[in-house]
Amino acid sequence: MLLRVTDLIKSYPGPDGAVAILNGISMAMDRGETLALTGESGSGKSTLLHLVGGLDQPDSGHVAIDGVDIGALDDASRAAVRRDKVGVIFQQFNLIPSLTVASNIAFQARLAGVEDADWTRDLTTRMGLADHMAKYPEQLSGGQQQRVAIARTLAARPALVLADEPTGNLDETTADTVLDLMLTLVAETNAALLMVTHSERLAARMGRRLHLRAGRVA
Amino acid sequence: MTRAGLHALLSHWWRNPMQLFTLVVGLSLATALWSGVQAVNAEARASYDAAAATLGEGQFAQMTSDAGMIQQADYIKLRRAGWLVSPVVEGRLDGVRLIGLDPLTAPNGLGPVDLSDGELTVDVLTGGVFFATQDTLDRLSDYNVTLVPSPDVAPGVILTDVGTAQRLLDMDGFLSRLIVASAQPVNQAPLADVAPDLTVRTPQNGTDVARLTDSFHLNLTAFGLLSFAVGIFIVHGAIGLAFEQRRPVIRTLRALGFPLRRLVALIAVELLALSLIAGAIGVGLGYLIAAALLPDVAATISGLYGASVSGTLQLRPEWWLSGLLIAVGGTGMAAATSLFQLARMPLLASARPRAWAMQAGRGRLYQAALAVGLLILAALLGAFGSGLIAGFGMLAALLIGAALALPVVLDRVLAFGSSRAKSVIAEWFWADTRQQLPGLSLALMALLLAMAANVGVSTMVSSFRLTFTGFLDQRLASEFYVYADDADQAAALQTFLTSRVDKVLPIQSADQDIRGLASEIYGPTAHATYRENWLFLQSAPDAWPRIEAGEGAAINEQLARRGDIAIGDTITIAGQPFVVLGIYGDYGNTIGQVIVTETLFNTLFPDIRALRFGLRMDPADVPALSAELRDSFGLAESNMINQAGIKAFSLDVFERTFTVTGALNVLTLAVAGFAILMSLLTLATMRLPQLAPVWAQGLTRARLGRIEIIRAVLLALLTAALALPLGLALAWTLLAVVNVEAFGWRLPMYLFPLAYLRLAVFAVIAAVLAALWPARKLARTRPADLLKVFSNER
Amino acid sequence: MNARVLLLLLWPFAASAQGFAGLGTETDGFATPQSPAIFDFPTDHGPHADYRIEWWYLTANLQAADGAPYGLQWTLFRTALAPEQGAGWSSPQLWMGHAAVTTPDMHYVTERLARGGIGQAGVTADPFEAWIDDWQLTGPDFDRLTMTASGPDFAYDMNLTATGPLIFHGNNGYSVKSAEGQASYYYSQPSYTIEGTLTLPDGDVDVTGTAWLDREWSSQPLSDDQTGWDWFSLSLDTGKLMGFRLRQTDGTVYTSATWITPDGQTTAYPDGAFNADPLSTATVDGRTIPTRWRVTLPDRNVDVTVAAINDQAWMQTSVPYWEGPITVTGTHTGVGYLEMTGYE
Structure with a gap:
């Protein structure tokens, strides 16, 4: 099993004491699977995604990737897991503004030491980014920036792709195109895709669906 | 509202x-x-x-007596003959200089002392009042006088009424000298008729040392301007x-x-x-x-x-x-x-x-153009400008131009580094540093100016010290100097001294106009003292032997510059032509100077007799000889100069000057460091969105923090690298442009690589200290704060 | 030292006006003038060290051969910091000399200061000699004097001959200065003829004219509430008039006058008999100074207008005041001198 989540509990401090976000979530995913994570605002979708990606620590419960409990790791090893196994695609793209498109796309792959020039070239061409490689993120449209973010994630061939409303900032047509590409490429790399979305239409295109309500699987 | x-x-x-x-x-x-x-x-x-x-020494002419002291009766005779002179009684009391003046006739009254208290005035005139700094007053034993602490009186000096001074110095009926008021009445009996043994000395324009110090002050002012810029x-x-x-x-x-x-x-x-x-x-x-x-x-x-x-x-x-x-x-x-x-x-x-922080491209271009313009202006002023204003203008253009150029230059350097980066982190590091540059540029400019100021000032002060000690070696090459009051005393002194010291070197001079410039002609005795200590800035081959052989003369830098005289040119002294064989540095002098051999001098000026003597002797015997001269010739302390004492004192003084400039250096750097800290702290919160993705993709917060420090070191080093030439240009401007314009002579510039290295280390330390806190903050940022960057509900 | 402070000490009138009242008006062991005044000449022409303040004050109205008017002043003030002669530098006797020459357009002033114990300045009665530095007022007796003074831009050398007797003001030389009884000894020689040479920047000028010498000494000449005075000496066609008014802080004045007939008979007038009222003012050294006056002495049918020959006769000395020659028109004509102090 690529990803196993067991009894995950997480709360954040609020003005009137701790607010429970996740109340004991368990789930699992294997390579090649696609899973839509849906739910109301505040149901804990993004928090679950962040915990799975090792970006944050649960209060209790476990997240295991390739059998390794990332909660037991130190900061550096967890960073290594993020770098080597996981790729995250954000709604806000979160590209590195000081680097060119080419450098942004190559960034994580080079960081993980798995840069594959042919694959990157293939990716950028299929993403329609070949003409934009020397530009800076701020010179691109939103759809183009999100494509850069997807290319950056997939260039490193992560086992687990996490996407947080990846098309939330895009218009419907662009969103469909981007999602098509993402699904195709995820399938080609035999990665697992966990995508947070509140769009029924997009969720329907995923293999499975997990609906959260008040921090629990509904 | x-x-x-x-x-x-x-x-x-x-x-x-x-x-x-x-x-x-x-x-x-x-x-x-x-x-x-x-x-x-x-x-x-x-x-x-x-x-x-x-005393306003430099301001007024003084009247002195060949006999040493002036009879008070002569003073009254002078006053009654229409001479507006004012009595001065001077001596030492407990090792402190006691100056007695007559507040009613002194042109400056009691100088800096302000008496707005009538009772005190009465006490000054009829009782006895000392005005001195508290420090000076503390050194005195009890003289049954009123002590008034007066911070404006020169240290080590007591001002008092002339009558009080006479009483305490046992000089009843005698005066040390008379101050001659600048405005005299229309009717006045000739001095020779009233007091034939008194002579008037025209106002002094200060000593060589005072002039050197003016230069030092000017340079300190420049340092003040720099601190203003920072x-x-x-x-x-x-x-x-x-x-x-x-x-x-x-x-x-x-x-x-x-x-x-x-x-x-x-x-x-x-x-x-x-x-x-x-x-x-x-x-x-x-x-x-x-x-x-x-x-x-x-x-x-x-x-x-x-x-x-x-x-x-x-x-x-x-x-x-x-x-x-x-x-x-x-x-x-x-x-x-x-x-x-x-x-x-x-x-x-x-x-x-x-x-x-992010300047528009056009703004950057404009800034670069302005910087280049200012630097060109500085170069033009340096090459063609004249006058003190041009010198300071050049300083200003140089500094502002360099400061404006800094971000542009750093940007280019970082772009170059970026293009050469091998690893992905390096690439990101260069690119991210470049991105941050605009936000840091003001702080970096401050650092640049602070460092340049420090390089400039330490170069200036150190060069000044070397020059000054060299000057002392040259000018006070003899161990002991004695000044006679008149020709008779000089002759007696010479006879007396010849048997007591290794060598008596008479110093005789005559005033002449050389190429229309007021100059002094010196005729020193040929002696190794001069050959060894008078170093030429430029000279013809075998200059000293030829000068000693009477073939030519040596002139000082001032005369060479103002008279446009080069080696091999001919100057006319007392109607006779002489070839210039050497030009020597003469720091602090304002007028021209010419050296010919003693025999030649005596031929040219047969009437002039030396009143000053340099004595080569064992330095250990100086105090004894000094006491002997005081006792048997009545020579005043001011007529004797102990070279070793002066030199030791000057060196000590410079050591202390270094302490001050060192402290000021650390201070400016600290302030610049604080500017960096402020900028980094501000940038830190703004930069989270830039750092979060990097973190999300697998860089630990600790590593990001370390990179922040490395960035600060890099920027500090780059700034230091630019500050060094700027500081040297600054020092050069101060020494070779401003000083020449202000004082007519050029301070030679020496380089002090170790000092610069130390400064660079200080700058890096300042930068690291400034970056430490922001870096630590970054390393401890809660993941939740980083995650907020990704939050969709931003 | 602030020379101005010194001058305030030297000149109690100024001291009073400046708020140094304690110094100017208390006697502190000094002798005070007593009535009746009994003089002993020539001794009393000399200094009186036990009185705080004393002066030899000579003014002259002069004319050059071309008729141009000139004024001249030669004054020696003595002040004592303590009522004793003392010797050497520590003598409490201090001296101040003022000399001036006034033309219709120019006013030349100079000042000298001296300590009393060292011979730089002083007065001897017999033979008479008053001096400070190179300035002198000297002669075999008080009736025949030569007078010299010089400054950076002028000098003069004069001979004086008295043509009448000494004149005693107030009660035979006891001159009351306020309602509270402050008084001075005060006599004059108003009848000198004078001739000599003025040395001015444009050259020497030979002049002749008349001179008036005042002698006055006291220890408390002003009362606390007096701020300054206006003093007139007029040589008129039918006699001479000395009158002054002392201005008081409440705006009232105290006046006193002496009428002198051509043969030297005097009449002293008490407070109120003599009046002087400003007619117009001039701006002098930034101050407003009355330079035209209406002067009346009804008892003698005197009602004249007094006008300064040069409005700008400002004595720019350590303690500044106005002193200059005047012309007189009205019921009587003549010339004279006007002194005004305490205009701040």
């Missing part, structure tokens, strides 16, 4: 006290740096002025930041219908109040700094004048004024641009906290 608007503006500070703190501290430090340097400078100057004003940059940075941070508040206020004009006025008033508070804190801080530094400065000046400065530090009104002016003026300058931008800002302009 105004109240509500003010509340909204001020509430920003309550919510962000750290920002308010950095703003106030930034302003205060800039002011403190300026006023501290000014205080040290002003105090040194004031002490010198007090010394000069004590301060302005810091103030500018702090104010610009304060504006940007509050942009959202300002925008919201405007959107809610607050009139722009009133908003601008509110902010202006708020900034004025803040700058006044910060300025006042800064002046106080500067005072403390000066107080901590002053004992050494006092010693420095005292050394050069042979008198000591009062150790008390007075908070002078001009510091308050100039300090507050810096704070308010700097704030005003910085705020003007920001207010202008605010006035032009579209109502719905998005809140882009980084916008202030």
Whole structure:
């Protein structure tokens, strides 16, 4: 099993004491699977995604990737897991503004030491980014920036792709195109895709669906 | 409405006290740096002025007697013959110089002493009152006189009434000399008829050493200007930041219908109040700094004048004024641009906290063009300018140009580094550093100026020290110098001394115009002393042997420069032509000088007899000989110069000067370091969105923190690398341009690589210290805060 | 030392006006003038060390051969810091000399200061000699004097001959200065003829005219509430008039006058008999100074207008005051001198 989540509990401090976000979530995913994570605002979708990606620590419960409990790791090893196994695609793209498109796309792959020039070239061409490689993120449209973010994630061939409303900032047509590409490429790399979305239409295109309500699987 | 608007503006500070703190501290430090340097400078100057004003020696002609003392009856005869002269009785009391003046006739009254108390005046005239610094008064035993501590009297000097001085010095009926008032009545009997044995000495223009010290002061002033520049940059940075941070508040206020004009006025008033508070804190801080530094400065000046400065530090009104002016003026300058931008800002302009940092390409281009323009102007002024104004103009153009060029140059260097980066982290590091540059550039400019100032000043001071000691070696090559009062005494002295010392070197001179320039002709005895110690700046082959053979003359740099005389040219002395065989440095002299051999001199000027003698002897015997001369010839202390003592003293003085400049160096660097810290802290919150993705993709926070420090080191090193040539250019301008314009001679420039290296290390340490806190903060950022960057509900 | 402070000490009138009242008006062991005044000449032409303040004050109205008017002043003030002669530098006797020459367009002034114990300045009665530095007023007796003074831009050398007797003001030389009884000894020689040479920047000028010498000494010449005075000496066609008014802080004045007939008979007038009222003012050294006056002495049918020959006769000395020649028109004509102090 690529990803196993067991009894995950997480709360954040609020003005009137701790607010429970996740109340004991368990789930699992294997390579090649696609899973839509849906739910109301505040149901804990993004928090679950962040915990799975090792970006944050649960209060209790476990997240295991390739059998390794990332909660037991130190900061550096967890960073290594993020770098080597996981790729995250954000709604806000979160590209590195000081680097060119080419450098942004190559960034994580080079960081993980798995840069594959042919694959990157293939990716950028299929993403329609070949003409934009020397530009800076701020010179691109939103759809183009999100494509850069997807290319950056997939260039490193992560086992687990996490996407947080990846098309939330895009218009419907662009969103469909981007999602098509993402699904195709995820399938080609035999990665697992966990995508947070509140769009029924997009969720329907995923293999499975997990609906959260008040921090629990509904 | 105004109240509500003010509340909204001020509430920003309550919510962000750290920002308010950095703003106030930034302003205060800039002011403190300026006023501290000014205080040290002003105090040194004031002490010198007090010394000069004590008698106004340089201002008035003096009348002296060949016999040493003047009969008081002669004084009365002179007054009754229409001579407006005023008596001076001078001597030593407990090792302190006691000067007695007649307040009724002295042209300056009692000099710096202010008597607005009638009773005290009565006591001065009929009883006995000493005016001196507390320090000086503490050294006296009881003389049954009223002691009035007077900080403006020169240190080591007591001012008192002439009658009191006569009584205490046992000089009843005698006077030491007379001051000649500058305005004399139309009817006056000739001096020869009234008092034939008195001679008038025209006003002195100060000594060589005093002139050297003027140069030193001028250079300290330049340092003050530099600290001003550093301060302005810091103030500018702090104010610009304060504006940007509050942009959202300002925008919201405007959107809610607050009139722009009133908003601008509110902010202006708020900034004025803040700058006044910060300025006042800064002046106080500067005072403390000066107080901590002053004992050494006092010693420095005292050394050069042979008198000591009062150790008390007075908070002078001009510091308050100039300090507050810096704070308010700097704030005003910085705020003007920001207010202008605010006035032009579209109502719905998005809140882009980084916008202030990210200069538009055109702005960058404009800045680069301005920088290049200023640097070219500096070069032109250096090459073709003349006059002190041009010298200072060149300094200003050089500094501002270099500061403006810094971000542009650093950008190019970082771009180059980026293109050469191998690893992905390196690539990101270079690119990210470059991205941060605009936000740091003001702080880096301050660092650049601070470092350049330090390089410049340490080069200047060190060069000055080498020159000065060299000058002493050259000018006071003999161990002991004796000045006779007249020809008879000179002859007696020469006979007396010949058997007692290794060699008596008569020093004889004549005043002549060389190429229309007032000059002194010297005819020293041919002796190894001169060959060994008088070093030529330029010379013909075998210059000394040929001069000793009477084939030519040596001239000083001043004469060569002003008369446009080169080696091999011919000058006319007393109607005879001489070839110039050597040109020597003559630091501190204002007039021309020519050296010919003694025999030649005696032929040219047969009537002139040497009154001064250099004595080559065992330095250990100097005190004994000095005492003997005092006892058997009645020679005054001022007629004898102990070279070894002067040299040891001067070196000691310079050591202390180094302590002061060293402390000032650390101070400026510390202030520049604080500017960096402020900028980094501000950037830190703005930069989270840039760092979060990097973190998300697998860089630990600790690593990011380390990279921040490396970045600070890199920027500091790059700035240091640029500051070195700038500092050297600065030193060169001070020594070779400003000094020549101001004093007519050029201070040779020496290089001190070790000092520069140490400075670079200091700068890096300052940068690391500044980066440490932001880096630590970054390393400890909670993941939740980083995750907020990714939050969709931003 | 602030020379001005010294001068305030030297000149109690100024001291009073400047708020140094304690120094100017208390006697502190000094002798005070007593009535009746009994003089002993020539001794009393000399200094009186036990009185605080004393002066030899000579003014002259002169004319050059071309008719151009000139004024001349030669004054020696003595002040004592303590009522004793003392010797050497520590003598409490201090001296101040003022000399001036006034033309219709120019006013030349100079000042000298001296300590009393060293011979730089002083007065001897017999033979008479008053001097400070190179300035002298000297002669075999008080009736025949030569007078010299010089400054940076002028000098003069004069001979004086008395043509009448000494004149005693007030009660035979006891001159009351206020309602509270402050008084001085005061006599004059108003009838010198004078001739000599003025040395001015444009050259020497030979002049002749008349001179008036005042002798006065006291220890408390002003009362606390007096701020200054206006003093007139007029040589008229039918006699001479000395009158002064002392201005008081409450705006009232105290006046006193002496009428002198051509043969030297005097009449002293008490407070109120003599009046002097400003007619117009001039701006002098930034101050407003009355330079035209209406002067009346109804008892003698005197009602004249007094006008300064040069409005700007300002004595720019350590303690400044106005002193200059005047012309007189009205019921009587003549010339004279006007002195005004305490205009701040």
